[in-house]
Structure formats: structure tokens, C-alpha cells
Amino acid sequence: MTRYSKTFPILLITLAMVFCPHGHLIANPPDDIKKLEDLLTQLSSDSSAERQASQLAFEKICLALTAVGRDTERRSASRFIAEKLNTPIDPAAQSIPRNLFLLRQLERIGGPESVPVLSRLLESDDPHVQDGARRALGAIADPSAGAALRATLEATSNAMLRIGIINSLGGRTDPENVPVLEKQLASTNSEVFRACVNSLVTIGTDSAVTAIRLAHRKTEGKNRDCTADALLRHADRLAGSGMEKAAFDVYLEIGNSFEHSPLRLAALRGQLMTAGAKAPDLVLSNLRSDDQQVMQVAIGYVRDMPESGIPELLTALHQLPGESQALLIFAFGNRRTTSAIETVRQYLDYEDPHIRAAALTAIGSIGDAGDAKRLLQVMKTKPDDRSDAVKSLATIRDDRVDLVLIDELANAQTDEDRLAFIGILNQRRSTSAVSEFLKQAISKNNQVRQRAIGALSRLASESDVSELMVVHSATADEERDSVEKAIVSVCQRIPSTDGQADPLLKVFEVADSATRVRILRVLGRIGGKHAQGVIEDSLKSDDADICDAAVVALANWPDGSVAEQLLRVAREGQTEAQRLRALRSLARVCVLPIPERSFQEQLEFLKQAMQLATRKEEINLIIDRAKAVRLVATLEFVAPYLDDPDVRDNAIKTVLALAHHQDLREPNRAEFAPVLQHILQLTEDSKLKERAEQYLQNR
Amino acid sequence: MKHLQKNTFQSRRTFVKASVSAAAAPFILRACAWGGEGRPAASSRITMATIGTGGRGTSDMRAFLNIPEVQMVAVCDPVIAHRERACEFVNQHYGTKDCSMHNDFREVLARDDIDAVLIGTPDHWHALITIAACKQGKDVFCEKPESLTIADGRAMVTAARRYGRVVSGGSQRVLGDYGDIPRLVRGGALGKIEEVWVNCGGPSGECDLPEEPVPKGVDWDLWLGPAPWRPFHSSLLRGQFRPYRDYSGGGMTDWGAHRFGAAMFASGLHETGPVEIIPPNGVDVPLLTFRFAEGVNMYHGGTTNITYKGSEGQIPGLHPPMLKTVEIEGYKGRGGIFGDFIHCVQTRERPFRDIEIAHRAATVCHLGNIAYWLNRPLRWDPNTETIIGDPAASRWLNRPKRTPWALS
Known part of the structure; x- marks a missing residue:
């Protein structure tokens, strides 16, 4: 036991040294350095690909070393890079981009060990190297990096370098940086001054803010805007840490010292946010302003203000100027303040159209079923307000409104009203309105019919399909397409693909012959295995109309699962028209992907279709569809047609489409090359020639 | 440099007309606000400049030219051929010779007769020009991608909010x-x-x-x-x-x-x-x-x-x-994302692609x-x-x- 207790920790430490926390084997540090050394040489390679690969590998090693627990190796790499930056061995290899790349690595992995070299590079003659070193130092958390930056700041007269260092010192948020930054506030260079203010407020200590305050009192113009912005940032921070009173005072000070400026508006906003119980008073005062931007600030605040302040605003609403009343009412709706509903209702009949519009809109957000009647009345009697009322009827969140609207639709006297009510109910996604939509779908008015069918398409369910077929039967041929689409859309919402046609099949079972013909048309657009059985039976029907409709259904099938049936009809169909239709459809659907069909099987269907094709239209179609079958055998199938002038153009396009797929073309170059060469001889089309050449050269 | 003179501090009435009518009846403007040629009177139009008139900038500019409420008054690009081509296009569209050309966007932003700018430059310029425009009180339509870095993007939002400007991105x-x-x-x-x-x-x-x-x-x-x-x-x-x-x-x-x-x-x-x-x-x-x-x-x-x-x-x-x-939120006004921007300039609402x-x-x-x-x-x-x-x-x-x- 004693023996194990001594050796076990050693074993653990040894294992921990071998494996990093994420299971990567830790490379031997000298190995990493050796690799970095090799990669560094390749960074100056003439080959762009080699340079890129070595950059990537170099960076990968560096970044892996930043993982927790690999500090020893990180330090080694950091020293190695620093040394390379410090020791120009080969002037050609010491190119600026290479050095910038190395500085970038130190920005990510550098530590105190790289500070001395980086400090020296702050004095580089090259401004880009100088800036790279400054950024790397800024990223190193060790205090020595901060000390190096401060020392250079005090020593240099280079304004750009000073600005960069000031930015870095701000980013480090180290209070020790405040005194040196404070001194820089005396600079006559505005950019230096503003960088200082920005860094001081980022650090944000009391002494930093005091320095900004002092500077704020003495400055003017853009510098004063900058100090004011910094004080606003300070106030935001106070407010965020619960010191609202202190924050309010700062906002007030800034607000009072600027006119017509975004700073003033930001300060006003800050005052509202930190005013507590006085915020409603402040809102009302701002809403009485003549400055529209001040009004914007107030309204913007109302949208987010606590509910506790609303009663005061409601009480004072009628005393505000008309425009402000409208804005406030609109804001109540916007924030869904239901406690304002009684007040808002009082404004529905106001003379001012803006106030009425705001009230009508707000009702849409905070009203209930009781308001629907009122809105309906407005809609019918006040043309100017109709659109606002309609919009609100569509948005009131109360399902009882649906019932009111359905009743209105049923009893509407004009088509304009019917159209409006269907639109509103559709927008409300009112499924309870479906039975009324079914009635409207056979209206005498075309627009009403179309709008009702559109709503049914969205809201009807599978239990409504039999009724939709009634609508289908009652609809003129030229409009049946939209009803069919609605039925298809309803059926496609059924989760099981095979069963999507089930509601129609139920109707089919008990339907007369004419209805069956119509149902077959729709079945073809839905597809699924259950429907296939019915189609199969219908193909054998003695009724020519049923048989024709079954062929049409197959021809419209949405996937390739009916290729067998189509092939059979193409061979054995009762009429020439059926056979031709089936052949064309076969060419279309047999290449549509279905899981159980391979490219070889698709090609086999195309070959069989080709055997049946006698006209150039179908031959062209089959050649065109062969594009989808990515096989070298497809190339062999299509190639002979290159010599047939009637179908040559399509054959060329199909060969090029196949050759476009590098993974097909390259392993089969021996087969593709002669065909592509042949195309170059056959065509005069420069674009086709260019593509053929491109594929021949494997571009 | 020829500057069109325009009083940007319009009367309260004009602003109310523009904002309420644009919001309450987006498909029509009140008859009294219309000038000749089926467009709003010149004083009611939103004056715009296009900054960055390469391919995309010019394409966006053409979309704005088709909005009756817009008057494009200036084009700006550090490539003379780009700005000359754009200027000619604008002048042909209006049948005038009023459009001015600029090399440096700062000249454009300094003009007090311009209400809004379209920024169609490469991405590395988007943030700086947007922020400068906000500080000058201009509304901004900025092509996508709106920023080069995340800090750039956040600074754009902050400037837009601080100065209360309508700033729309450009993904239609x-x-x-x-x-x-x-x-x-x-x-x-x-x-x-x-x-x-x-x-x-x-x-x-x-x-x-x-x-x-x-x-x-x-x-x-x-x-x-x-x-x-x-x-x-x-x-x-x-x-x-x-x-x-x-x-x-x-x-x-x-x-x-x-x-x-x-x-x-x-x-x-x-x-x-x-x-x-x-x-x-x-x-x-x-x-x-x-x-x-x-x-x-x-x-x-x-x-x-x-x-x-x-x-x-x-x-x-x-x-x-x-x-x-x-x-869901959608475009306000009419004319897709371009119309949405113009509508919001009038009503001070937030645009769809805020x-x-x-x-x-x-x-x-x-x-x-x-x-x-x-x-x-x-x-x-x-x-x-x-x-x-x-x-x-x-x-x-x-x-x-x-x-x-x-x-x-």
C-alpha cells in the first residue's frame, strides 16, 4: 500500500504530461520548435500553395499551444518566434509580411517572455511592424507588457504610435495606466486627446472619470463631444450597477450643456431611464416639446417603461397636444398595455384623423371581442378609417372575434365586404371559418371564389376534403386548377406520405363515374402508395374516361415510383394518345430520385423508353433526361446520338452535363475524352466548345 | 462637398404624420403627406446614404431605392469605380444629378441632411461605422454578418441603445x-x-x-x-x-x-x-x-x-x-427587411433584425x-x-x- 501511494501520483503526473486535457498527445517541445523552424523557411517560398500550407500548419501548432496546461511549450514557441523577429539572418526571409505574420502569432500566444523583443519592435522603422508589435503587447495580459507600452508612450513623439499605444492601454483596463493617460490629455493633437478619453472611460476608475470631467470643462468642439460621450458611457455604467441617482445627475449635466445634438438626446434618454418615479412627468414634459426628436425619445421610452408609470400618462393624455395624444395612444398599443383600453376606446370617434388612426390601431393590439362590433361599424360606415379597422380586426387576440366575423361573412350584403371578411378570417387563421369558406367558394363572384379557395388551401383539414370535392365538381373547368391545388395542399399536410391521398380515396369509393374521373386527376398530383392501387385498378377499367384519367394521373405523378406502370401503358395502352402520354411521362419521372432506384435502373428505363420512341420529340426528351443519370454507361447510351442531326444539340448538352461532374469524368477520362473531342469537331457554338475544352483539360 | 440643406428638426406634425400613418396604415400614407410621382413629399422622405458600394452594398441600395419613402442622397466607397457606378445608378433612378460621392464615411456621417445610412462594406468596417453613425444621430441598416468580433457586436448594440438609434442587421x-x-x-x-x-x-x-x-x-x-x-x-x-x-x-x-x-x-x-x-x-x-x-x-x-x-x-x-x-415577430411596414427598417425609422420601433x-x-x-x-x-x-x-x-x-x- 505504501509503495502504491508513493508511485501513483508520479504515474498520474507522468500521464498528465503525456496527454493534454482533450486527449491529444503532447508533442515533444523540441519537435514543435523543429517543425516551426521548417515551416518558417517555407513561409518565404515562391510557391503560393506552399506558403499557404506552411502558414496554416505554423498557426495550427501555435494555437494548439495556447490550451490550458501547455504553458511550457507555449513559452518555448513564443521565445522562438521572438528570437526570429529579433535576429535577421537572411534579409530576404525577413520580409515585412513574414514578420507581420509572426507578430500575429505573438498576439495570440505571446507572454512575458516575448515582451522585450516586442518592446524593441515598437521602435521599428516600419510603421506596420511597429503596429503589429503594439497589438501583440496589448494582448499580453502580463503587467510587463503594460509597463513596456507605458514607457514607450512617454518616450515617443510619434503621434500614430502614441494613439495606438493609448488604445492598447485602454483595452487592457489596468488602473495603473490612468496617470500616464491623464498626462496625454494635455496633448494638442485632437486624435491623441480623443484616444485618451476613450481609453480612460474604458478603464473607468474614479480617477479616470475625474480626469475626463476636468477635460470636459476645458474643451470645446469635437473634443467636447468626445468627453460628453465618455461621460454618458460612465453614466450608463453607473445606471447598470444600480447607482441611478448618480447616473441621472450625469445625464442631466450633459443634457443641459448641449442643444440639438445626438448627445443631448442620449442624455434625455438616460434621464428617463434613471428618473424612477419621476419618469412619467418627464415623458409628459418631453411630449409637449416642439422638437420632434425629443418627442421620439419620450415615445421610445414609453414603449419600454414600467407599467407603474402608465396611469399617470393616461390621466394626463387629454391635456397633451393632439399629435402627442396620437403618438401616446399608438405607443400603448405597441406595448400591449391592456390597462389603457378604456381610455383608448374613448378616442375612436375623435375628429383628428391621426388620433382616430392611432386608437383604431391600438385596439387591434389591446382590444377584445367586445371591440369587434365597434370596428365593424367603423369599417362599414367610415371609408377613411376602413383599412385601419380591417387591420385591427385581423389582429385582436380573442378567438370570439372569429365567431362575430363568420356571422358577418354569412350575412354580408356586398362582395367587397365578403372579400374583406374572408381576408380577415384567413389572416386570423380561423379554422372555424372553413365551413363558411366552403360556401363562399361557390359564390357567383370570381374574386370571392378565389379568395375563399385560397383560404381553404391554408386552413381546411383532411375532414373537409369531401366538401372540397363538391366545390371541385361545382367549379367551371377553367377554375378547377385552383381547387385542385387547395385539395393537394390540404392532403400534403398529412404526415404519412403513403396515406396523403386517403381522404380522397374515401370519396372515390362511393363516387359516381364522373366524380371518379375528377378525383383521379387530383390523385395524380398527390401520389403515394395507397393511391397507386386505385390507379392500377382504374387502368383496367372498361370505362374509357376512367382509364384515360388514370393515365393522366400517372403522367402527373410527383415521384418516380410509377415508372413500371408508365412503361406498361407506353407499351400496351389502349390508345395511341395514352401510349404517347405514358412514354413522355416515363422519360420525365424515371430519373426522379427515389431511394430504392439506382442510376443503373434509371438508365434501363430510359433505354426501354428509347426503344418505344419513334418521333424526334420523344427521343430528344429521353436524351435530355439522361443528364440526371451520372454513369459512364449513360455516356455510352447518348454518344451515338451525336451523329444524328435531329437530336445532336441535345446529345451534346447531355454529354457536357455529364462531363461537368468531375467525380464521374476524371475516373473515366478514357471514355469521356474521345466523345468530348468529337463534340469539338461537331459544334460551332463557342460556349459549348469552351466547355468541352475545359473538361478535356480537367479544369 | 455639396451638402443638401435640410432642417432635420421637422415640425411635430410631420413626425406624427409619418409615425402614426406608417404604423396605423402601413399600406398607405395619408394623402396629404404625398408629393408628386406617387412618393411622399420631399420633406417627408428619409434621406439615406450608402456606405460601401460593392456588389452587396449596391444590391441593398437598389432595394432601398424602390421604397418611395426613401431618398438616397449620397454614396461612399474608397474605390472610385465603385462609388461612381453607384452614384450613376442613383441619379438614373431619380432622373437627377443630386447624388453626391464620398471617399471617406466620416464625411457622410458629418452631414446633417442624412437621416440613415446603409452599410454595405466588408465586415471589418461594420462596427466602427455603425457606432460612429449612432453617435451622429443616424439610423443604420448594416449588412450581415453584422460584426467581425464579439466585442464589435456588443459595442454596436451599446451604441444603438445609448443614442436611441434604429439599427437593423441585414439578414432577410x-x-x-x-x-x-x-x-x-x-x-x-x-x-x-x-x-x-x-x-x-x-x-x-x-x-x-x-x-x-x-x-x-x-x-x-x-x-x-x-x-x-x-x-x-x-x-x-x-x-x-x-x-x-x-x-x-x-x-x-x-x-x-x-x-x-x-x-x-x-x-x-x-x-x-x-x-x-x-x-x-x-x-x-x-x-x-x-x-x-x-x-x-x-x-x-x-x-x-x-x-x-x-x-x-x-x-x-x-x-x-x-x-x-x-x-411571432415579423417585418413591420412593407417591403421585407428593408421596408421594416424604414417603417421603424419612422415609428422608432425596434426592427425585426434588431x-x-x-x-x-x-x-x-x-x-x-x-x-x-x-x-x-x-x-x-x-x-x-x-x-x-x-x-x-x-x-x-x-x-x-x-x-x-x-x-x-
């Missing part, structure tokens, strides 16, 4: 591409969300483009701005800056800003962040994984743009239907990048926005900027 795809999915997911159609796969590109890396001579008409120093100095290369001006870490977070932040943003929004995580980020290790973690305290695991990868898996189903795939879904939400989405992408770069797990506190127990990783949160630039 959160709602635009994914339709009703956020509504379904938040409405509980999938039950409790457990896993989300988000597909987008990988992280950026070091730039090693060779040196080319700086052509005439390019202010290379200003293009680089806060990014570390490097020699000129023309491809960086042609929008091909994304693979390089000094200017962008790569595909991870480019499409990640859209798709992680959408996934977080749909999962209701858009105002928080993960607590652990684990890079793939080839053993038991196949994909970069973000663990959220709310019990959701989000992965970088997958076979679709975004896949949601909940306790009762998944999207894309089988899930129970849900017709009556929850109401900068806080944009920052949270970008933060996930940045953390993913840091985990990839360092190839080790990170622990993250989304409240204090700090990495826990890894000082070297923390250096990546706020990369130092080139002199004289700094966050303020």
Missing part, C-alpha cells in the same frame, strides 16, 4: 427563406426542440494573397481601416474577402448569420447564446456542437439548410400538422470559428459574454484594431 432570410417554419417550431408543432442542424460554410483563415500594385482610384489604407495592414490584392475588392479572418468570419459568419439566425429565432434562442461549444473530434463529436442551457443542441452541418428535430417530429420531415400557430438579435446570431458564428481555430471546447457565459477558463481563447473576443482605429 430568417423569415424570407423559411416561411412559416419559425411559426411552426415556436408553436410547438415539433414538440420540444432538441436538436438543430445548420448548414453553412466553414471558418476563415489567414490571408496570403500576393502583393499587387495599388491601382489608381483605390484608397487602400482606408479600405483596410481597422484591419491589420497587408499589401494590396485586387480580389479583395471584388468581394472575395470572405475567406480571410481580418475581414470576415468566412462562410461560417456569411451564411451562418442567416441560418444560425433563423435557427435561433425559430427555436426561441435569439436573445441568448450557447453555454458550450465543442469542435468535432473525429470520435464522439462528429460536428461542431453548440449546447444551449435551454436543452437544445445545435450542430454545424447536416444535409439541408436547417433541420429541426423535436420530441414529436422534425422539419424537413414528418411532423404533426399545426394550423393555429403562435404569432442589432441585439443580429449580434446574438453573429456571436454563435464567431464562437464556432474560435472553437474551430483553437480546436478545443469552449465554455461561454451568454449573459456576461465571456469565455470561461480559457484566457488564450478570450483574446479572440476582441481583436486589436490597427492604429488609429478603436472601439468607442
Whole structure:
């Protein structure tokens, strides 16, 4: 036991040294350095690909070393890079981009060990190297990096370098940086001054803010805007840490010292946010302003203000100027303040159209079923307000409104009203309105019919399909397409693909012959295995109309699962028209992907279709569809047609489409090359020639 | 420099008209506010400038030009050819010669006749220009990814709040591409969300483009701005800056800003962040994984743009239907994310892609990048926005900027 207790920790430490926390084997540090050394040489390679690969590998090693627990190796790499930056061995290899790349690595992995070299590079003659070193130092958390930056700041007269260092010192948020930054506030260079203010407020200590305050009192113009912005940032921070009173005072000070400026508006906003119980008073005062931007600030605040302040605003609403009343009412709706509903209702009949519009809109957000009647009345009697009322009827969140609207639709006297009510109910996604939509779908008015069918398409369910077929039967041929689409859309919402046609099949079972013909048309657009059985039976029907409709259904099938049936009809169909239709459809659907069909099987269907094709239209179609079958055998199938002038153009396009797929073309170059060469001889089309050449050269 | 003179302190009446009518009747403006040509009167329009007029900036600018309430008055880019092309486009659009051109964004922000700016620069400029614009009282529409580092993003939020500005990020795809999915997911159609796969590109890396001579008409120093100095290369001006870490977070932040943003929004995580980020290790973690305290695991990868898996189903795939879904935030006004911004400039509401939400989405992408770069797990506190127990990783949160630039 004693023996194990001594050796076990050693074993653990040894294992921990071998494996990093994420299971990567830790490379031997000298190995990493050796690799970095090799990669560094390749960074100056003439080959762009080699340079890129070595950059990537170099960076990968560096970044892996930043993982927790690999500090020893990180330090080694950091020293190695620093040394390379410090020791120009080969002037050609010491190119600026290479050095910038190395500085970038130190920005990510550098530590105190790289500070001395980086400090020296702050004095580089090259401004880009100088800036790279400054950024790397800024990223190193060790205090020595901060000390190096401060020392250079005090020593240099280079304004750009000073600005960069000031930015870095701000980013480090180290209070020790405040005194040196404070001194820089005396600079006559505005950019230096503003960088200082920005860094001081980022650090944000009391002494930093005091320095900004002092500077704020003495400055003017853009510098004063900058100090004011910094004080606003300070106030935001106070407010965020619960010191609202202190924050309010700062906002007030800034607000009072600027006119017509975004700073003033930001300060006003800050005052509202930190005013507590006085915020409603402040809102009302701002809403009485003549400055529209001040009004914007107030309204913007109302949208987010606590509910506790609303009663005061409601009480004072009628005393505000008309425009402000409208804005406030609109804001109540916007924030869904239901406690304002009684007040808002009082404004529905106001003379001012803006106030009425705001009230009508707000009702849409905070009203209930009781308001629907009122809105309906407005809609019918006040043309100017109709659109606002309609919009609100569509948005009131109360399902009882649906019932009111359905009743209105049923009893509407004009088509304009019917159209409006269907639109509103559709927008409300009112499924309870479906039975009324079914009635409207056979209206005498075309627009009403179309709008009702559109709503049914969205809201009807599978239990409504039999009724939709009634609508289908009652609809003129030229409009049946939209009803069919609605039925298809309803059926496609059924989760099981095979069963999507089930509601129609139920109707089919008990339907007369004419209805069956119509149902077959729709079945073809839905597809699924259950429907296939019915189609199969219908193909054998003695009724020519049923048989024709079954062929049409197959021809419209949405996937390739009916290729067998189509092939059979193409061979054995009762009429020439059926056979031709089936052949064309076969060419279309047999290449549509279905899981159980391979490219070889698709090609086999195309070959069989080709055997049946006698006209150039179908031959062209089959050649065109062969594009989808990515096989070298497809190339062999299509190639002979290159010599047939009637179908040559399509054959060329199909060969090029196949050759476009590098993974097909390259392993089969021996087969593709002669065909592509042949195309170059056959065509005069420069674009086709260019593509053929491109594929021949494997571009 | 020619400045348009405009009294930015409009009358109370004008402001009320604009904000109430925009909010109460988003599809129409009151007749009295309209000028000729089917647009609001000139005094009621929002004057804008585009800063960064490369491909994406110009594309966004065209979207704003189509909003009648907007008057684009200036364009700015350190590449003369870019700003001249943009200026010509604006002038052709309005049939005038009023649009002014600037090299330096500070000239634009100093103009008191400009209400809002569109920032379409490369990512490394987004934070500094946004913050400076807020200080000058401008509202900001900033293209995504909204930040280059996490500290940049937080500073943007703070400036927006301090100065009460409307600052919208620029991902139109959160709602635009994914339709009703956020509504379904938040409405509980999938039950409790457990896993989300988000597909987008990988992280950026070091730039090693060779040196080319700086052509005439390019202010290379200003293009680089806060990014570390490097020699000129023309491809960086042609929008091909994304693979390089000094200017962008790569595909991870480019499409990640859209798709992680959408996934977080749909999962209701858009105002928080993960607590652990684990890079793939080839053993038991196949994909970069973000663990959220709310019990959701989000992965970088997958076979679709975004896949949601909940306790009762998944999207894309089988899930129970849900017709009556929850109401979620959407664009206000009209005209997608651009119209949403303009509406909010008028009403002072928070835009759909408010900068806080944009920052949270970008933060996930940045953390993913840091985990990839360092190839080790990170622990993250989304409240204090700090990495826990890894000082070297923390250096990546706020990369130092080139002199004289700094966050303020």
C-alpha cells in the first residue's frame, strides 16, 4: 500500500504530461520548435500553395499551444518566434509580411517572455511592424507588457504610435495606466486627446472619470463631444450597477450643456431611464416639446417603461397636444398595455384623423371581442378609417372575434365586404371559418371564389376534403386548377406520405363515374402508395374516361415510383394518345430520385423508353433526361446520338452535363475524352466548345 | 462637398404624420403627406446614404431605392469605380444629378441632411461605422454578418441603445427563406426542440494573397481601416474577402448569420447564446456542437439548410400538422427587411433584425470559428459574454484594431 501511494501520483503526473486535457498527445517541445523552424523557411517560398500550407500548419501548432496546461511549450514557441523577429539572418526571409505574420502569432500566444523583443519592435522603422508589435503587447495580459507600452508612450513623439499605444492601454483596463493617460490629455493633437478619453472611460476608475470631467470643462468642439460621450458611457455604467441617482445627475449635466445634438438626446434618454418615479412627468414634459426628436425619445421610452408609470400618462393624455395624444395612444398599443383600453376606446370617434388612426390601431393590439362590433361599424360606415379597422380586426387576440366575423361573412350584403371578411378570417387563421369558406367558394363572384379557395388551401383539414370535392365538381373547368391545388395542399399536410391521398380515396369509393374521373386527376398530383392501387385498378377499367384519367394521373405523378406502370401503358395502352402520354411521362419521372432506384435502373428505363420512341420529340426528351443519370454507361447510351442531326444539340448538352461532374469524368477520362473531342469537331457554338475544352483539360 | 440643406428638426406634425400613418396604415400614407410621382413629399422622405458600394452594398441600395419613402442622397466607397457606378445608378433612378460621392464615411456621417445610412462594406468596417453613425444621430441598416468580433457586436448594440438609434442587421432570410417554419417550431408543432442542424460554410483563415500594385482610384489604407495592414490584392475588392479572418468570419459568419439566425429565432434562442461549444473530434463529436442551457443542441452541418428535430417530429420531415400557430415577430411596414427598417425609422420601433438579435446570431458564428481555430471546447457565459477558463481563447473576443482605429 505504501509503495502504491508513493508511485501513483508520479504515474498520474507522468500521464498528465503525456496527454493534454482533450486527449491529444503532447508533442515533444523540441519537435514543435523543429517543425516551426521548417515551416518558417517555407513561409518565404515562391510557391503560393506552399506558403499557404506552411502558414496554416505554423498557426495550427501555435494555437494548439495556447490550451490550458501547455504553458511550457507555449513559452518555448513564443521565445522562438521572438528570437526570429529579433535576429535577421537572411534579409530576404525577413520580409515585412513574414514578420507581420509572426507578430500575429505573438498576439495570440505571446507572454512575458516575448515582451522585450516586442518592446524593441515598437521602435521599428516600419510603421506596420511597429503596429503589429503594439497589438501583440496589448494582448499580453502580463503587467510587463503594460509597463513596456507605458514607457514607450512617454518616450515617443510619434503621434500614430502614441494613439495606438493609448488604445492598447485602454483595452487592457489596468488602473495603473490612468496617470500616464491623464498626462496625454494635455496633448494638442485632437486624435491623441480623443484616444485618451476613450481609453480612460474604458478603464473607468474614479480617477479616470475625474480626469475626463476636468477635460470636459476645458474643451470645446469635437473634443467636447468626445468627453460628453465618455461621460454618458460612465453614466450608463453607473445606471447598470444600480447607482441611478448618480447616473441621472450625469445625464442631466450633459443634457443641459448641449442643444440639438445626438448627445443631448442620449442624455434625455438616460434621464428617463434613471428618473424612477419621476419618469412619467418627464415623458409628459418631453411630449409637449416642439422638437420632434425629443418627442421620439419620450415615445421610445414609453414603449419600454414600467407599467407603474402608465396611469399617470393616461390621466394626463387629454391635456397633451393632439399629435402627442396620437403618438401616446399608438405607443400603448405597441406595448400591449391592456390597462389603457378604456381610455383608448374613448378616442375612436375623435375628429383628428391621426388620433382616430392611432386608437383604431391600438385596439387591434389591446382590444377584445367586445371591440369587434365597434370596428365593424367603423369599417362599414367610415371609408377613411376602413383599412385601419380591417387591420385591427385581423389582429385582436380573442378567438370570439372569429365567431362575430363568420356571422358577418354569412350575412354580408356586398362582395367587397365578403372579400374583406374572408381576408380577415384567413389572416386570423380561423379554422372555424372553413365551413363558411366552403360556401363562399361557390359564390357567383370570381374574386370571392378565389379568395375563399385560397383560404381553404391554408386552413381546411383532411375532414373537409369531401366538401372540397363538391366545390371541385361545382367549379367551371377553367377554375378547377385552383381547387385542385387547395385539395393537394390540404392532403400534403398529412404526415404519412403513403396515406396523403386517403381522404380522397374515401370519396372515390362511393363516387359516381364522373366524380371518379375528377378525383383521379387530383390523385395524380398527390401520389403515394395507397393511391397507386386505385390507379392500377382504374387502368383496367372498361370505362374509357376512367382509364384515360388514370393515365393522366400517372403522367402527373410527383415521384418516380410509377415508372413500371408508365412503361406498361407506353407499351400496351389502349390508345395511341395514352401510349404517347405514358412514354413522355416515363422519360420525365424515371430519373426522379427515389431511394430504392439506382442510376443503373434509371438508365434501363430510359433505354426501354428509347426503344418505344419513334418521333424526334420523344427521343430528344429521353436524351435530355439522361443528364440526371451520372454513369459512364449513360455516356455510352447518348454518344451515338451525336451523329444524328435531329437530336445532336441535345446529345451534346447531355454529354457536357455529364462531363461537368468531375467525380464521374476524371475516373473515366478514357471514355469521356474521345466523345468530348468529337463534340469539338461537331459544334460551332463557342460556349459549348469552351466547355468541352475545359473538361478535356480537367479544369 | 455639396451638402443638401435640410432642417432635420421637422415640425411635430410631420413626425406624427409619418409615425402614426406608417404604423396605423402601413399600406398607405395619408394623402396629404404625398408629393408628386406617387412618393411622399420631399420633406417627408428619409434621406439615406450608402456606405460601401460593392456588389452587396449596391444590391441593398437598389432595394432601398424602390421604397418611395426613401431618398438616397449620397454614396461612399474608397474605390472610385465603385462609388461612381453607384452614384450613376442613383441619379438614373431619380432622373437627377443630386447624388453626391464620398471617399471617406466620416464625411457622410458629418452631414446633417442624412437621416440613415446603409452599410454595405466588408465586415471589418461594420462596427466602427455603425457606432460612429449612432453617435451622429443616424439610423443604420448594416449588412450581415453584422460584426467581425464579439466585442464589435456588443459595442454596436451599446451604441444603438445609448443614442436611441434604429439599427437593423441585414439578414432577410430568417423569415424570407423559411416561411412559416419559425411559426411552426415556436408553436410547438415539433414538440420540444432538441436538436438543430445548420448548414453553412466553414471558418476563415489567414490571408496570403500576393502583393499587387495599388491601382489608381483605390484608397487602400482606408479600405483596410481597422484591419491589420497587408499589401494590396485586387480580389479583395471584388468581394472575395470572405475567406480571410481580418475581414470576415468566412462562410461560417456569411451564411451562418442567416441560418444560425433563423435557427435561433425559430427555436426561441435569439436573445441568448450557447453555454458550450465543442469542435468535432473525429470520435464522439462528429460536428461542431453548440449546447444551449435551454436543452437544445445545435450542430454545424447536416444535409439541408436547417433541420429541426423535436420530441414529436422534425422539419424537413414528418411532423404533426399545426394550423393555429403562435404569432411571432415579423417585418413591420412593407417591403421585407428593408421596408421594416424604414417603417421603424419612422415609428422608432425596434426592427425585426434588431442589432441585439443580429449580434446574438453573429456571436454563435464567431464562437464556432474560435472553437474551430483553437480546436478545443469552449465554455461561454451568454449573459456576461465571456469565455470561461480559457484566457488564450478570450483574446479572440476582441481583436486589436490597427492604429488609429478603436472601439468607442
